[in-house]
Amino acid sequence: MKPRIIVCGLGRAGYKIFCLLKQQGAAVVGINSRPLAQAEQGGADIIVGDMRSAAILLEAGVQEAHTLVLASSDDAQNLAVLTQARVLNPRIRIINRLFNTSLGDRLDHTLPDHVSMSVAALAAPVFAFAAMGSRAIGQLRLFDQVWPMREEFIDETHPWLGRPLSELWEDRSRMLIYYLPENSRMDLVSGVVHGQLLQWGDRLIVATKPEAQVSGRSLSETLLVWGNHLRQFQQHVRPTVMAILLLLAAILGATLLYTEHVRADFIDALYFSVGMITGAGGNEGVAEGAQPEIKLFTVSMMLIGTGVVGICYALLNDLVLGTRLRQLWQSAPIPRRNHYIVCGLGGVGIQTVRQLHASGGRVVVIEKDPGNRFLSAVRSLRVPVILGDASLACTLQDAHIASARALIAVTSDDVANLEIALTAKGIAPRISVIVRNQDPQFAPLAEQVFDFEAVLSPADLAAPSFAAAALGGRILGNGMAGDSLWVALATLITPGHPFCDRPLKEAAMDVDFVPLYLEAERKTTHGWNLLDVTLQAGDVLYLTMPATHLEQLWRTVPSEVGLRGRA
Numbered sequence: 001m002k003p004r005i006i007v008c009g010l011g012r013a014g015y016k017i018f019c020l021l022k023q024q025g026a027a028v029v030g031i032n033s034r035p036l037a038q039a040e041q042g043g044a045d046i047i048v049g050d051m052r053s054a055a056i057l058l059e060a061g062v063q064e065a066h067t068l069v070l071a072s073s074d075d076a077q078n079l080a081v082l083t084q085a086r087v088l089n090p091r092i093r094i095i096n097r098l099f100n101t102s103l104g105d106r107l108d109h110t111l112p113d114h115v116s117m118s119v120a121a122l123a124a125p126v127f128a129f130a131a132m133g134s135r136a137i138g139q140l141r142l143f144d145q146v147w148p149m150r151e152e153f154i155d156e157t158h159p160w161l162g163r164p165l166s167e168l169w170e171d172r173s174r175m176l177i178y179y180l181p182e183n184s185r186m187d188l189v190s191g192v193v194h195g196q197l198l199q200w201g202d203r204l205i206v207a208t209k210p211e212a213q214v215s216g217r218s219l220s221e222t223l224l225v226w227g228n229h230l231r232q233f234q235q236h237v238r239p240t241v242m243a244i245l246l247l248l249a250a251i252l253g254a255t256l257l258y259t260e261h262v263r264a265d266f267i268d269a270l271y272f273s274v275g276m277i278t279g280a281g282g283n284e285g286v287a288e289g290a291q292p293e294i295k296l297f298t299v300s301m302m303l304i305g306t307g308v309v310g311i312c313y314a315l316l317n318d319l320v321l322g323t324r325l326r327q328l329w330q331s332a333p334i335p336r337r338n339h340y341i342v343c344g345l346g347g348v349g350i351q352t353v354r355q356l357h358a359s360g361g362r363v364v365v366i367e368k369d370p371g372n373r374f375l376s377a378v379r380s381l382r383v384p385v386i387l388g389d390a391s392l393a394c395t396l397q398d399a400h401i402a403s404a405r406a407l408i409a410v411t412s413d414d415v416a417n418l419e420i421a422l423t424a425k426g427i428a429p430r431i432s433v434i435v436r437n438q439d440p441q442f443a444p445l446a447e448q449v450f451d452f453e454a455v456l457s458p459a460d461l462a463a464p465s466f467a468a469a470a471l472g473g474r475i476l477g478n479g480m481a482g483d484s485l486w487v488a489l490a491t492l493i494t495p496g497h498p499f500c501d502r503p504l505k506e507a508a509m510d511v512d513f514v515p516l517y518l519e520a521e522r523k524t525t526h527g528w529n530l531l532d533v534t535l536q537a538g539d540v541l542y543l544t545m546p547a548t549h550l551e552q553l554w555r556t557v558p559s560e561v562g563l564r565g566r567a
Contacts, residue, residue, distance in 0.1 A: 004029070004065045005470050008051040008081050009072030010036060012438060013097070013119060016463035017071055018046075021470060024547040029060045052080045054088060062088050067470045069095045075103070086111075095469050099347060115469055122465045123458035124351030130434045130454040131340050131352075131406040132359065140175065140207045140477030140488050142516065142542070146355070147207040149177060149477065149486075154202040163198055165191045168206075170527050175516055177205035177544045178486055189508040189515075193531065205486060207477070210359060240315040247308050251277055254301055262290050277305030332384040335362040337403035342366070343390035343420050344411030348436060348458050350374040352408055357381050364399045366390040391419040396427055406432040406453070414438055421452060471547050487547050488516065493539040504541075505531045513545035 007018045010032040021028040022045070030046040049056040051072075062068065068085050070078040075098050085092055093113040098104040104116025125139050129148040140147045154161055160168070169176055169192045179188035182201030190196070198204070251273050258269035274280070276298060290298075339362040342353050349365070356363050365378050365385045378385055388395040390409070401407065407424045409417040414437045421433045432453040437443060443455035468478040468487040477488040493500050499507045508515055508531075518525040518533055519540040525533055535541065 004061055005067045005069065006031065006057075006060050006062060006065050007069045007071055007470075009033075009070065009074075009077070009097075010046065011071065011073060011459075012457075013073070013459035013463055013466070014069075014071030016460060017069060017466045017470070020463055020467040024467070024471065026471060029065075031056060031060055052077065052084055054084055057081075057085055057088055062092065065089065065092055067093045067095060069097075069466060069470050071097050071466065073097070073099075075099055082114075095466060097466070117462070117466060117469065118347070118351075119458050119462040120347030120351045122462035123456070124348055125355050126461050127348065127352045127408055127410065127434055127436070127454075127456060128355035128359065130456065131356065131408050131432065132361065133432070137205075140177070140544075142175070142207070142476065145210055147175065147209055147477070149205060149207045152204045152206055154198050154200060154204070156200060158198075160198050160204075161200065164195045165198065166193075166195055168204075172526065173209045175207040175209075176514060177207055177488070178514060178546075179204055187509060187512050187514075189505060189531065193505065240312070243308065243312045243315055247277070247305075247312055250301065250305060250308060254297075257294075257297065261294055273301075277301055278309050279306060332379075332382040334364055334384045334386070334398070334400060336400055338362065339364055339400070339404050341396070341399050341401060341404050341407045341424075343407065343409045344417075344436075345369075345372050345374045345378065345385075346410065346412055348410045349408075350377060352410060353378055353381070353383060357383060361405075364404075366395060366399060391416060391423055393423055393427055396420075396424055401431065402428045404428070404431060406434060408434045408436075410436040418446070422450065425450065468547060476542065477544075486544055488542070488544045490540055490542050493535050493537055493541060495537045497535075497537075499535045499541070500537055502535055504533045504535055507535065508543075511545065512549055513543045516542040516544065518542070 005021055005026050005028045007014055007021070007028060008031045010018055010030050014030070014032075015036070018028060018030045028045065031051045032046060032048055033050060035048050036046065047056060047060050049059075051057070062085055068081075070081055072078050072081075078096055078098065082094055082096060085094070091113070094111070094115065096104065096107065096114060096116045098107075098116045098118060099120070101116070101118050101121065104118065107114050108116050122139075125146045125148070129139075137149055137151055140149055152158070152160065165176070165179065165188070168174070176188055176192075179186070179191055180203040181191070181196075182199060182203075186194075186196060251270070254273035254277065255266065255270045258264050258272060259266050262269070264272070279302075340356050341364050342349055342356070343366045345353075345365055345367040349367075353363050353365060363383050365383055367375065367385060367387060368389055370387050375385060386395060386398055388398070390396065390411075396407075401424055407421070409420040409424075411417055411420070417435050417437060421435045424431060424433055433450075434453050435446065435455045436458065437446065437455050438457050438459065440457055440460055443457065446452055446455045464478045465475065468475045468489075471487065475487055475489050478486060491497070491499075499511075504515055504518070507513075515530055518530055518535075519542075520533075520536065520538070
């Protein structure tokens with residue numbers, strides 16, 4: 001029997017998750033605090049009421065449900081529903097949407113069968129991949145890296161036309177996820193085994209190994225960076241130098257006056273002037289027998305010297321012991337070319353910055369709010385930050401947009417993102433622009449009209465991952481191709497597992513899954529060797545399969561299904 005799934009919070013992301021689960025044939029019930037629009041009616045499968053109420057959860061069948069998906073954008077509300085649901089059904093599996101990722105990690109380690117997920121963390125890699133030139137339909141986490149998934153349509157100009165699938169299978173720089181032939185219903189493993197040739201109209205889902213970008217600077221760029229540091233140092237040290245020069249000028253002027261009018265020796269006059277102006281005193285006899293005008297001058301220099309010396313001490317203390325010098329040398333210079341500009345440092349923005357930085361790309365952040373909570377995290381990565389309005393041309397020019405690789409507008413305001421993108425296109429018409437927008441109907445129109453590289457909705461990007469996680473196991477990745485949801489997961493082979501003691505090739509053809517690799521006795525098996533393996537208890541099989549076929553794994557007890565997130 002298929003597990004019963006409850007989705008709480010049918011906002012943009014929640015309703016998308018609800019529809020995907022129904023589309024994949026799962027038994028799903030939705031709960032929302034208010035009625036949905038007429039175009040989004042789900043009939044008897046949607047309950048309207050307070051999702052924190054025990055009565056509403058019981059009406060939705062929480063005591064018999066297998067999984068509860070908390071899809072509200074309010075962390076506090078999701079936590080309230082979580083506690084109430086666990087009281088009513090201690091064994092229910094929880095998929096929890098949380099903005100606070102550190103809290104999510106603690107809950108994952110504290111509560112059994114609890115999986116926390118973040119819309120921002122799931123969507124950000126797709127934004128980063130789009131900026132780097134790879135239009136991804138999903139992502140896959142393997143070998144501690146995030147691999148972008150894309151769909152290859154084989155036409156008359158495609159370089160893979162006529163190539164056998166077996167050649168692509170052996171390439172370690174990519175993982176074949178699924179095969180959709182135009183004129184047959186052959187699965188990928190059968191195609192690989194029988195030497196199937198790719199034909200016009202075939203579609204192939206492929207995950208590509210990410211390549212770290214070379215971010216080294218040329219000699220000219222290095223000299224520009226040091227020149228920038230020198231200019232900033234001159235700006236910081238200028239007030240201190242001016243105060244010291246004023247102090248030296250006062251000492252020299254007083255020394256010359258005493259030498260000429262008091263007839264004192266130059267060294268004695270200098271000694272007295274320094275002591276008099278700095279307040280240290282010494283050789284007061286130089287001025288004791290002087291004329292009244294000289295004594296009045298001496299009094300004035302004592303008062304003026306006190307202020308000048310105090311200013312000098314303060315500036316020197318701030319320069320040497322304060323934070324200015326440290327901030328100067330720790331500040332990251334703004335790259336001159338081949339960098340990425342991220343506008344908006346919210347949840348999606350910070351995750352996109354981390355993804356680009358991890359890939360070796362150089363990043364500049366533009367953020368309007370000087371009190372943004374993620375500023376310290378970005379600066380710890382030595383990523384330069386420009387505090388200003390990204391919709392202004394001067395701000396984008398400060399970020400050297402004319403020579404940048406791409407601009408990513410990911411503020412929480414759709415109109416602001418559009419304005420930033422259009423301003424960027426006005427300055428640099430050829431730059432790749434990736435825009436965040438919550439309206440899925442707007443995306444294809446904006447890409448066509450404004451020539452944007454991609455217009456993406458975080459909720460739509462993350463919904464398949466939530467749906468895949470709700471359907472079973474610890475999901476390693478997922479993607480959408482048309483109306484089909486593909487999931488990647490790890491499954492532990494136990495004595496009661498339906499794949500145990502079966503040849504991997506035979507199981508893959510029967511169930512229609514694609515093996516990625518196998519962990520057995522601390523060894524990893526790939527390629528052709530993988531198809532010759534017989535699965536044994538204790539093996540961990542990493543595979544991809546359509547979400548509609550996950551029922552093949554539901555016959556096992558939950559503990560046997562992909563609960564290991566290693567990759």
